[in-house]
Amino acid sequence: MTDATDATPFDAGPAPFDAVLCDLDNVIRIYDPAPLARLERAAGLAEGTTARVAFAPERDRPLLLGEITKAEWVETVAAGLVEREAGRLDAGRARELGAALAASPFRADEEVVGMLRRVRARMPLVLVTNATVELDEDLAALGLTDLAHHVVSSARVGVAKPDREIYEIAAARAGVPHARCLFVDDNLENVQAATGLGMSGVHYRAPDDLRAPLGFLLQGP
Structure with a gap:
C-alpha cells in the first residue's frame, strides 16, 4: 500500500509521467559501512558517529556545492570529531575516521540499475544528486556513465536538494514539465520538495518501491 505521506499513488491507465528524475546515493549507489564501523569501534565511538558529524549541513553542504575539496572536507570532519569528543579522540585518529568515511567502498544495486535501464529506453532519465566534483569518476567506477540521459550534480550546478x-x-534537462516528472529519492524531505513543485514522488527504501510506479515501463521484452 502506498503511504500518502511519502509517495504518490500510481493507478492503472495512461502513463502518469513522461520522465524519471532519480537520486543516486542509497538508491543506485550503495555504500559499505563496515570498514568505517570497525575503526569507530576501535576508537571507542558508537557506529555512525563519524557520519553524523560529517553530514551536518555546515560541513557537508560546502562539499556538495563544490566549494571545498574532499580532502578539505575530511579536515573539517576530523576537527568536528575532536571537538565532539572533547579531547577523548586525538587529531590523527579523527583524521583517519574522516578519511575512511570519504573512501567508503560502494557498489551499484544491479536490480535498480536494471529497472532504470529499461526506463531510459522509453523516456528521459535524469540523475539528480547531491554529489562531489568527483561524481564523473565515481560513475565510471560503477560502470554507469551511460545510465542516464543527463546528470544534475549539486557540485556542478551550485545548488543542492531540497532547493527548488x-x-x-x-x-x-529532461524537457518535461514538472507535473509530468517522477522524482525518486531516499530522503523524504527531498521527495516532499519535488511534490511541492507538482512532481510525482517516490520515497525510496528498497527496489520494490519502484515496481508499482515503473511497472508500465518494465513490461514487455
Whole structure:
C-alpha cells in the first residue's frame, strides 16, 4: 500500500509521467559501512558517529556545492570529531575516521540499475544528486556513465536538494514539465520538495518501491 505521506499513488491507465528524475546515493549507489564501523569501534565511538558529524549541513553542504575539496572536507570532519569528543579522540585518529568515511567502498544495486535501464529506453532519465566534483569518476567506477540521459550534480550546478532550483534544472534537462516528472529519492524531505513543485514522488527504501510506479515501463521484452 502506498503511504500518502511519502509517495504518490500510481493507478492503472495512461502513463502518469513522461520522465524519471532519480537520486543516486542509497538508491543506485550503495555504500559499505563496515570498514568505517570497525575503526569507530576501535576508537571507542558508537557506529555512525563519524557520519553524523560529517553530514551536518555546515560541513557537508560546502562539499556538495563544490566549494571545498574532499580532502578539505575530511579536515573539517576530523576537527568536528575532536571537538565532539572533547579531547577523548586525538587529531590523527579523527583524521583517519574522516578519511575512511570519504573512501567508503560502494557498489551499484544491479536490480535498480536494471529497472532504470529499461526506463531510459522509453523516456528521459535524469540523475539528480547531491554529489562531489568527483561524481564523473565515481560513475565510471560503477560502470554507469551511460545510465542516464543527463546528470544534475549539486557540485556542478551550485545548488543542492531540497532547493527548488535543482529540480527545475533537472526537469529542464529532461524537457518535461514538472507535473509530468517522477522524482525518486531516499530522503523524504527531498521527495516532499519535488511534490511541492507538482512532481510525482517516490520515497525510496528498497527496489520494490519502484515496481508499482515503473511497472508500465518494465513490461514487455
